[in-house]
Amino acid sequence: MAEVVESATVREQRTLLRPDFIWSLLLFAVAAATIAVLGAQQGVLAGPYGWGTGGFFLLFGLFTITMGFPHPGFGHVSFDRVAQVASLLLLGPLDAAWINGLASFIWPWHRLWKGVTAKDVLTASLHNAGLMSLVILACGTLYVELGGAVPLFELNGTTAGLLLLLLLSMQLANDAGMLLLIYLRHLDPTRLLNVFSSAVEIVSGIIAVVVTIVFVRLDLTTLALLLFVLGLGMLVLKQFAIMRDRLEKLVDERTEELRLKSIELERQATHDTLTGLFNRRFADDYLQREMEAAKRTDRDLTIALADIDHFKKINDSYSHATGDEVLRRVSRLLVNRCRKTDIVARYGGEEFLLCFPDTNIEFATQICGQIRTAIEKMDWSVLQGAVPADFGITISFGVAAVGSDTRRTTVLGVADTRLYKAKSEGRNRVVA
Incomplete structure (x- = not known):
């Protein structure tokens, strides 16, 4: 998920009544109310997997977010789609929604130690938690209503089609929420578009399917090995993304320098140096x-x-x-x-x-x-x-x-x- 991370451009000292905060608060309130109502009706972690599994996915969700990297244009790209989809396919939409919503709410608060203001962190937490919970709840419910298996024991043609629909719908819903936030902050919406980041989200969802099947079959050795390889892969991808981002910024800086030099040379060719008038x-x-x-x-x-x-x-x-x-x-x-x-x-x-x-x-x-x-x-x-x-x-x-x-x-x-x-x-x- 492309988490909201406050950059220098949005650390301005503004009131809590700014549009992005109001939107984030409403999003969180709707998500919390929906989960509370459904939780009262269906129960929390009422299936075969109890609080231990819920705790595992909460920690796993925080881990996958932490292993993320800065989005080239806006926010933070993480591998939390693995935890989101895996928990959804194992526990169901409701439990996956509140567990991953809680992880998304907790994660931004460490940025207080990096100089981000409390109200900016609160805005990020409310938005991330609200958007992620509603995306999982809505898309997961659609998946179940269409006949998707929970827990997922095996993969067949029908299930594969439903899983593809699930991943695409989650990606589109998440991007729609992020685009609205970008609009409220008067930023360039094209900053959200990045093929590499979108590919990471989709691949993370596919990996989640494998994690779920291994988890359901209780092959602990295979699961441990899979999680180790997965963590190692996340680390490698994170470093690759960071280096790629640095390279892109370096290229952008050099391109801007060349553009400015070109403008200056063009100006020198048409303007008088002493007076600044045309020559x-x-x-x-x-x-x-x-x-x-x-x-x-x-x-x-x-x-x-x-x-x-x-x-x-x-x-x-x-x-x-x-x-x-x-x-x-x-x-x-x-x-x-x-x-x-x-x-x-x-x-x-x-x-x-x-x-x-x-x-x-x-x-x-x-x-x-x-x-x-x-x-x-x-x-x-x-x-x-x-x-x-x-x-x-x-x-x-x-x-x-x-x-x-x-x-x-x-x-x-x-x-x-x-x-x-x-x-x-x-x-x-x-x-x-």
């Missing part, structure tokens, strides 16, 4: 695509070339570090003042290219004018000590609309000519 190569490709699209769809497209006035004097008078900071701050202002649909790129040393899709030249000129004013009024106190108190900068713009000529060099040439005109007319202005 010239990206801007040229983008502009060409937008120009062709604008012509096909008859949409407006306007560009602007901007150049910081007297930038060389900043580098020469105050240092290149100061010049770099000016470029970074101007870049941030350009991005903040433009719309989300606009593109801002560093096109040269202190030159920027602004692209305004679906924008006519009048509106683009207005945006550039607002940016020019904002840059002229920028507060440079952050550079106090590196520049004089009256330090300030201005910027000039050349604006051009894309016409019928879809050659990128043509529209850039027009914008550059107008930028030169803005410079020659005294700078700190927008020419369109």
Whole structure:
């Protein structure tokens, strides 16, 4: 069974009124009430096997849970299906339900010593016990009603079919309960899907059939040998699962590292390192695509070339570090003042290219004018000590609309000519 084990993501200090606790409490209450009613009617351990057998399966259930391993996505996968099915086929659904429910309730409490909060352990215990008891009770009762033998003495075709139905129904019912818990915790439901873990559950059920038949025939030597081999097999599988889980995590970590490096390399190929803006190569490709699209769809497209006035004097008078900071701050202002649909790129040393899709030249000129004013009024106190108190900068713009000529060099040439005109007319202005 995929037991609930509280991981770091669910150890949050939340109230006991959280949805997963309420669901677990209701599940446990329904299971306890059902077992109490049926126990009063049918009796507990009323068959040929008494409390000694019940105690054996309780300890066996705890052992099979302990021999489990972390689920790759959620919770804890154990071999307790062996104890569940074996006790069901030997004692019947009712006794198997409360015995394995009790084992599932007891097991999580050791996690208090591992730093898990008491309310998280209580939630896990209630959910595990309630879900497991109801799964065994419902699926076991279905098995018996369809003619399944309890105790199981031998295996034939009909019984094999019923046992297969029992194992599949238990697996589906258990997964349904776990999926609901995952939903209540707002986790990814695909985390429960794992072929290896499901295979362990099914194989454990098949092994349980063998254990039951040997137990019924009271071949103690064979039973002891079988349990020894079974325990050894569980230990080997547990270690294999742990190593497999570690390997998967290592692969995931390496994959994530490669993904992040790929993103960074892609960013470096399209962005300017100093300012974080798009670089010239990206801007040229983008502009060409937008120009062709604008012509096909008859949409407006306007560009602007901007150049910081007297930038060389900043580098020469105050240092290149100061010049770099000016470029970074101007870049941030350009991005903040433009719309989300606009593109801002560093096109040269202190030159920027602004692209305004679906924008006519009048509106683009207005945006550039607002940016020019904002840059002229920028507060440079952050550079106090590196520049004089009256330090300030201005910027000039050349604006051009894309016409019928879809050659990128043509529209850039027009914008550059107008930028030169803005410079020659005294700078700190927008020419369109």
